[in-house]
Every structure is written in structure tokens, then in C-alpha cells.
Amino acid sequence: MSRVIVIGAGVAGLTAALRLARAGVGVTLLTKGIGGLQLSQGTVDVLGYQTAADRGLRVADPLTGLGELAAAQPSHPYARIGADAVRAGVEFLREELGPDLLVGEADANVLLPTAVGAVRPTCLVQPSMLAGSCVPGARFVIVGLRRLKDFPAGLIAGNLSRAVLDGGQLTARAVTIDVPARQGEADSSGLTYARAFDDPAFRERFAAELRPLVEAGETVGLPAVLGLKDRTAWQHLSELLGHPVFEIPLPPPSVPGMRLNLALTAAARAAGVRIVNGSWATSPSVADGKVTAVSFTTSGTPREFAGSAFLLAAGGFESGALSFDSHDEVKETIFGLPLAGTDVPALVHGDYWGAEQPLFGVGVAVDDTMRVVAPGGGPVYQNLWAAGGVLAGAYRWTEKSGEGIALGSAVKAADAIAAALIPSSRPAPGSPPATEIPDQARADQTEATA
Numbered sequence: 001m002s003r004v005i006v007i008g009a010g011v012a013g014l015t016a017a018l019r020l021a022r023a024g025v026g027v028t029l030l031t032k033g034i035g036g037l038q039l040s041q042g043t044v045d046v047l048g049y050q051t052a053a054d055r056g057l058r059v060a061d062p063l064t065g066l067g068e069l070a071a072a073q074p075s076h077p078y079a080r081i082g083a084d085a086v087r088a089g090v091e092f093l094r095e096e097l098g099p100d101l102l103v104g105e106a107d108a109n110v111l112l113p114t115a116v117g118a119v120r121p122t123c124l125v126q127p128s129m130l131a132g133s134c135v136p137g138a139r140f141v142i143v144g145l146r147r148l149k150d151f152p153a154g155l156i157a158g159n160l161s162r163a164v165l166d167g168g169q170l171t172a173r174a175v176t177i178d179v180p181a182r183q184g185e186a187d188s189s190g191l192t193y194a195r196a197f198d199d200p201a202f203r204e205r206f207a208a209e210l211r212p213l214v215e216a217g218e219t220v221g222l223p224a225v226l227g228l229k230d231r232t233a234w235q236h237l238s239e240l241l242g243h244p245v246f247e248i249p250l251p252p253p254s255v256p257g258m259r260l261n262l263a264l265t266a267a268a269r270a271a272g273v274r275i276v277n278g279s280w281a282t283s284p285s286v287a288d289g290k291v292t293a294v295s296f297t298t299s300g301t302p303r304e305f306a307g308s309a310f311l312l313a314a315g316g317f318e319s320g321a322l323s324f325d326s327h328d329e330v331k332e333t334i335f336g337l338p339l340a341g342t343d344v345p346a347l348v349h350g351d352y353w354g355a356e357q358p359l360f361g362v363g364v365a366v367d368d369t370m371r372v373v374a375p376g377g378g379p380v381y382q383n384l385w386a387a388g389g390v391l392a393g394a395y396r397w398t399e400k401s402g403e404g405i406a407l408g409s410a411v412k413a414a415d416a417i418a419a420a421l422i423p424s425s426r427p428a429p430g431s432p433p434a435t436e437i438p439d440q441a442r443a444d445q446t447e448a449t450a
Contacts, residue, residue, distance in 0.1 A: 003308045011035070047069065082408070220246070387406065
């Protein structure tokens with residue numbers, strides 16, 4: 001029997017499963033499908049804006065900023081996670097995936113363009129994006145592809161030229177070229193182009209069409225389709241053009257997000273994580289204040305997965321882990337956990353351009369080890385932890401804090417679980433002492449290491 005059951009295959013679930021496996025813990029990861037990484041920008045946001053209500057306050061140092069945020073908002077997940085665990089999570093992911101997929105530091109944001117030409121702060125980035133750092137004096141040429149409809153080069157260039165930066169502005173112009181990813185296809189997806197860019201011969205044809213349009217001193221901005229599996233595609237294209245190139249992420253599904261998902265899933269499998277994909281975990285079995293198993297329907301047949309510890313990393317409303325019905329009732333859909341953040345007059349208000357909707361701050365409450373607790377009370381179950389988007393108290397989209405919360409809570413929960421099952425394991429910096437899980441844990445440890 002695997003000793004730990006992780007539910008969810010987003011960045012929190014995969015990171016926690018991988019870290020547990022690296023600690024020598026047997027892990028089964030249950031997921032109803034591919035996790036949310038493929039919907040992401042393919043970067044790691046720790047904290048982009050100091051307050052969700054005022055998006056003009058960009059954060060330069062995310063770790064310092066999250067400490068200030070936690071002090072001002074004690075109900076925020078960062079108040080429980082702490083800067084040390086976030087740093088540990090960011091560094092763990094960066095080291096696991098390597099510098100050809102993620103570069104940067106946990107304590108420094110860079111400014112990158114979005115698919116509409118806004119400027120967004122983020123922390124770790126793919127090296128194929130780095131030349132697009134929005135700094136005063138930069139000169140960009142944004143290249144549209146006539147057969148790719150989700151990349152309005154003129155809009156992006158115009159908005160970037162108007163962007164407010166500390167110390168000045170950048171300049172950007174737009175061009176459009178027509179190089180089909182697949183012959184006879186008038187409307188291609190980003191994934192189709194990414195697969196085409198995996199082919200060096202296609203890159204050569206593309207560069208031949210684009211090279212005459214690029215002016216001296218310009219950096220070339222392209223949609224984020226420069227290869228799915230070939231991580232050197234962007235470098236080869238830059239060499240062919242004789243200019244630096246950078247990618248701008250498209251609306252989902254995201255090719256950079258796919259790259260991270262493929263790499264992190266492969267790393268988890270290689271480390272021994274058993275991944276079961278197919279349906280939603282339901283109907284937990286409980287005894288003596290602990291979860292003993294969850295049911296999981298796969299291939300149409302209900303199966304029961306038992307464990308000594310469970311980690312809920314299934315996301316929030318966007319994944320169905322939290323639901324909101326027509327009676328204004330919010331539920332956690334797997335364990336039926338009590339939720340924090342529901343004690344407000346209205347979860348949704350009509351001032352849609354004003355304050356954040358309270359609904360999006362709803363989630364489960366945790367203690368300093370990420371164990372799930374009743375709001376204002378003790379543990380709901382002695383062996384149930386939570387990480388990522390299901391945690392209460394954050395407005396991840398407007399704060400740009402999603403991956404930082406996911407990684408910090410995943411590392412903190414994984415280290416607490418490992419310490420409880422294998423007392424000799426060492427927690428991440430800032431993690432409090434773990435509470436040992438009795439009963440079955442010793443037998444499981446023997447089985448896992450046999």
C-alpha cells in the first residue's frame with residue numbers, strides 16, 4: 001500500500017508527490033485528468049501585486065512582499081506558509097526541471113508581456129521568454145502569424161509602447177508573416193505551430209521569411225509556440241535570425257504550460273510516483289479521526305485507495321474541487337470539509353470593477369503544517385493536509401500569487417507528511433515540527449522500503 005495519497009495533478013500535487021518520493025515515501029497520485037499547468041503561462045508567480053485591490057502596486061521582491069502581505073492579512077495562505085517554505089518550493093521546482101525550462105530567483109520579479117500587450121510581473125520564467133523583459137529602452141518587433149488567430153501583434157505592440165515602466169518606456173512595432181504550420185490549414189492552433197517548430201527545417205523556412213523584416217537592434221517577440229519537446233528551438237531560431245527572440249504566452253491551452261506539465265509529470269513518474277488518471281476521488285472512509293481511504297472511479301469501476309496520509313491538492317472552483325450552487329452554498333466536493341471565508345453578507349457583489357468578490361477567497365483552512373483544520377478549531381482529520389488552490393484567503397489571479405502558494409504549501413505539506421511517516425526526514429526551512437502519524441505508518445514504512 002502506498003503510504004500517501006495525493007489528489008490533484010496541478011503544480012501543487014505534482015510537486016508534493018515528487019518531493020515525497022524523493023524523501024523515500026511511497027506515493028499514489030489520483031487525478032481526474034491533466035492538471036492546470038497547461039492552462040498557466042508557463043511561469044512561476046510568487047507575488048506580483050501587493051494588494052489585490054490595487055494592481056498598480058507592482059512587487060519587485062516577492063519574498064519581501066509576501067511577508068508584508070502576510071502581516072497585513074493574517075488569513076492569507078502566506079501567513080501560514082511563510083517566505084522560507086516558498087523559497088524552498090521555488091528552488092525545488094527550478095532544480096528539478098533544470099535551467100532549460102525555468103530560470104530566475106524567488107526574490108526578484110521580471111516584467112513580461114502578455115498576449116494583449118499588458119506588462120505582468122512574474123518570478124521564474126522559461127529561458128525562451130527572458131529576452132522579452134520589459135525594460136526602458138527595449139526595442140521589440142512583435143511578429144504575428146496570419147494563420148494563428150490568438151495573437152494580435154498590432155494590439156500587443158501598441159499597448160507595450162504605452163506601458164508605464166520605472167525610468168522610461170520601450171518601443172514596439174508589429175509585422176505579420178504567413179508561414180503555414182501545416183499545408184492546406186488556414187487556421188492553426190498554437191500546439192500545431194509548436195509541433196512544427198520542433199522541426200529544424202521548419203525553423204529555417206520561418207527564419208528565411210522573417211529575417212528581412214527585422215531591423216537592426218530589435219528583439220523579436222513571437223507567440224509562445226517555439227517548440228513543444230525541443231527546448232532548444234528558440235535558440236536555433238535566434239541564431240538563424242541573428243536577433244534575440246522571446247515568446248509571449250497565448251490564451252490557454254498554453255504551450256509553455258504543457259512543457260512544464262510534461263517535464264514535471266515525467267519527473268514524478270521516474271521518481272516512483274504512481275499516477276492514476278480517470279475520474280474524481282469521492283466517498284472517503286474515516287475511522288478514529290483519520291481518513292483511511294478514498295474511492296476513485298477509473299475505467300468505470302470504483303476502486304478504493306488506502307493510505308496513511310492524504311494530501312488534497314485538487315485546486316479550487318476552476319477544477320471543481322470547490323462548488324458554488326444557485327442557493328449561494330459553497331462546498332468542498334471530495335471530503336466535505338468545512339470552509340473558511342463564507343461568513344460574509346454576500347459571497348458575490350454587484351460592483352464587478354470594485355473590490356474582490358469574497359467568493360474567490362473561500363477555501364479550506366490549514367495550520368502551520370498545512371494540515372486541514374476547522375475554521376477557528378483543530379484538525380478535521382489527523383492525517384489530511386491541503387495545498388494549492390483549495391486554500392482559503394488568497395485572490396491568486398489579481399495578486400499573481402498562485403504558483404508561490406502552490407509550491408510553498410506543497411513543500412511544507414510534503415515535508416510535514418514525510419517527517420510524520422519517517423521521523424528522520426528533514427523538513428524544509430521554516431517548517432514546524434510534525435505530528436507523528438501512529439498505527440499503520442510503521443508497517444507501511446517497512447513495506448515501502450522492502
